[in-house]
Amino acid sequence: MRDDTLTPPKGLLHTLRRLGPGLIVSGSIVGSGELIATTTLGARVGFAALWLILLSCVIKVIVQEELGRYCISSNETTFQALDRIPGPRLRVSWVVWCWVLMLGGVTFQQGGIIGGIAQVCNLALPPIRTEAWVFIIAVLAVAVLLRGHYRYIERTCTFLVSSFTFITVVCAVALFWTPHAATLENVVEGFKFDLPAGGLAVAFAAFGITGVGATELVYYPYWCLEKGYARFVGPSDRSRAWVKRARGWIRVMQIDTAVAMVIYTLATVAFYVLGAGVLYGEQKIPAGYDMVRTLSSIYTTTLGRWAFYLFLLGAFIVLFSTTFSATASTSRVLVDFLTLLRLIRPADDSDRLFWRRRIVVGLISLYTFWYLMLGMPVLMVLIGGIAQACMLPVLGFSTVYLRYKHTEHSIRPGLLIDVLLWTASTLMLGFAVYTLAFQLLGQ
Numbered sequence: 001m002r003d004d005t006l007t008p009p010k011g012l013l014h015t016l017r018r019l020g021p022g023l024i025v026s027g028s029i030v031g032s033g034e035l036i037a038t039t040t041l042g043a044r045v046g047f048a049a050l051w052l053i054l055l056s057c058v059i060k061v062i063v064q065e066e067l068g069r070y071c072i073s074s075n076e077t078t079f080q081a082l083d084r085i086p087g088p089r090l091r092v093s094w095v096v097w098c099w100v101l102m103l104g105g106v107t108f109q110q111g112g113i114i115g116g117i118a119q120v121c122n123l124a125l126p127p128i129r130t131e132a133w134v135f136i137i138a139v140l141a142v143a144v145l146l147r148g149h150y151r152y153i154e155r156t157c158t159f160l161v162s163s164f165t166f167i168t169v170v171c172a173v174a175l176f177w178t179p180h181a182a183t184l185e186n187v188v189e190g191f192k193f194d195l196p197a198g199g200l201a202v203a204f205a206a207f208g209i210t211g212v213g214a215t216e217l218v219y220y221p222y223w224c225l226e227k228g229y230a231r232f233v234g235p236s237d238r239s240r241a242w243v244k245r246a247r248g249w250i251r252v253m254q255i256d257t258a259v260a261m262v263i264y265t266l267a268t269v270a271f272y273v274l275g276a277g278v279l280y281g282e283q284k285i286p287a288g289y290d291m292v293r294t295l296s297s298i299y300t301t302t303l304g305r306w307a308f309y310l311f312l313l314g315a316f317i318v319l320f321s322t323t324f325s326a327t328a329s330t331s332r333v334l335v336d337f338l339t340l341l342r343l344i345r346p347a348d349d350s351d352r353l354f355w356r357r358r359i360v361v362g363l364i365s366l367y368t369f370w371y372l373m374l375g376m377p378v379l380m381v382l383i384g385g386i387a388q389a390c391m392l393p394v395l396g397f398s399t400v401y402l403r404y405k406h407t408e409h410s411i412r413p414g415l416l417i418d419v420l421l422w423t424a425s426t427l428m429l430g431f432a433v434y435t436l437a438f439q440l441l442g443q
Contacts, residue, residue, distance in 0.1 A: 008247075024328075025260060029210075039275035039279065047280075049190070053268055056206065060392065063421065065257050071230065075225070075230040096340070102388060110322075114368055118136075123312055131372065141323050160321035168270045171303060172269070181277065182273060208387070214389075219332075222333065296311045332352075399421065
């Protein structure tokens, strides 16, 4: 039998070379959540929800890490892990079905992103109508995604995410030299820990998709498996060598999530500050076919009118990276889902690639259809965000169950991680219940 086990890297440089899954997931995060939902939230409520944005970026990472810990040590996919959750079953666990149902809402979100990319291209080349651009973008996305190999996806997402994050952080810093600069009073307002009633639905959606959303929590272990973390650990024999390898590669995974968190938190806060500082002050709310033109104010106000085309370039990069990363990830999850349902039986990687490519075509076609039917990208993104926010506590407490019932004793986390995991899951549940109750009761 082939032995693929590998000693965990030592030293910062060697460890950095083994990172990657978090950057792929960041490609999905730094897009609709940051550019559209976060900026729209800032435009509606000003700095009042700054604390919520930071909490959203930080708190869900612990769930991501612990789900990654289990999948790496067991060599199981996320759906294989979630299929262990007790309760009602229809071939697979109810938790798996909940996530798939949530994905239905997320397809609207991805349709809004396709529409956003089309708006960007229409502003750059007005003779071509937005509807025509939608089809052009769909064909381009399919062509790029059909390559589908891990290393190609990792490198592409790293370039796309890092470039636009850098540009946006520069814009946020430049805001301090404009009349829209954030003041100490704004910062204090941002940490009053109030939930602004006027923007509660947007805040709930932003909480669902900023930072690691319910989609990314499920995506992440798949990329860890493709990167080879579980293969390097090897099958569990509970030996001292296995425990040492497992702990070492889990440490690499934790560094991977931490680096990704720093990147998307910088991007998220920058977008939020720009939305609160520029759009809120000018009472510009991104919506409909003017979404991209309104959002461009966050660049042109800070850098000047010349930055309009810089924004278009950056917006294209960040929105396309979300479509690219999210669709590549979803295709892997859905192949796993169909396999668990025994509807397909891929024999090897070539078979899985065959099915992923067909799912990619189907997903992009569905995104395109939703946008052409609705044409309201902000609303479509918020639908996906609300669906994800509702799913978050389910994934949180599922991870708690896996930690206590199925994670190997020798590599279980310490007390601090346990406390943080329970806290994160409880807060996600509390925020979802509070927001939904507020909306239903109209108070």
